[in-house]
Amino acid sequence: MVTLGQRIKQLRKEHNMTQEEFGKLFGIVKSTVSLYEHDKSIPDDSIKKMIADYFNVSIDYLMGRTDIRYPAKKTIDDKLKEVIGPYIASQIIALESLSQEEKQTISVLLDGLKARRQTEDKEG
Numbered sequence: 001m002v003t004l005g006q007r008i009k010q011l012r013k014e015h016n017m018t019q020e021e022f023g024k025l026f027g028i029v030k031s032t033v034s035l036y037e038h039d040k041s042i043p044d045d046s047i048k049k050m051i052a053d054y055f056n057v058s059i060d061y062l063m064g065r066t067d068i069r070y071p072a073k074k075t076i077d078d079k080l081k082e083v084i085g086p087y088i089a090s091q092i093i094a095l096e097s098l099s100q101e102e103k104q105t106i107s108v109l110l111d112g113l114k115a116r117r118q119t120e121d122k123e124g
Contacts, residue, residue: 002064004048005039011055011062012037026050 002010012022012033019033026047035041043051052062060066081089095103 002067003039004042004063005037007062007064008033008043008051009037011051011057015055025054 008022012019017025019030019037023030023033028043028047032041036043048059048062052059055062057069058066061069077089077093080092084092095106098106
């Protein structure tokens with residue numbers, strides 16, 4: 001089983017950071033990072049959350065309880081596909097890459113479709 005310290009060191013090295021660079025990100029000194037990496041000290045929960053958020057991993061992954069880095073995202077994507085189907089889910093996920101202007105255009109189009117449906121429902 002991987003320890004918290006081993007995981008911190010692994011993530012730091014994957015991103016080619018020194019202990020000093022890593023520490024600056026989270027407001028801690030190099031010696032504290034070393035203590036974490038050698039499992040001689042444990043970061044408090046707020047530091048663990050900042051580390052997990054920065055490296056985009058789950059707390060469980062950081063703590064060494066799982067080898068799956070991003071279970072929440074995968075679970076949400078899978079749930080989305082189950083509810084609305086894979087094609088529409090993939091289109092929604094693709095919205096992330098659109099510019100703000102493109103997102104606004106889609107919003108206007110959807111509002112127009114909604115208004116049209118409401119008008120048809122009143123007439124029909």
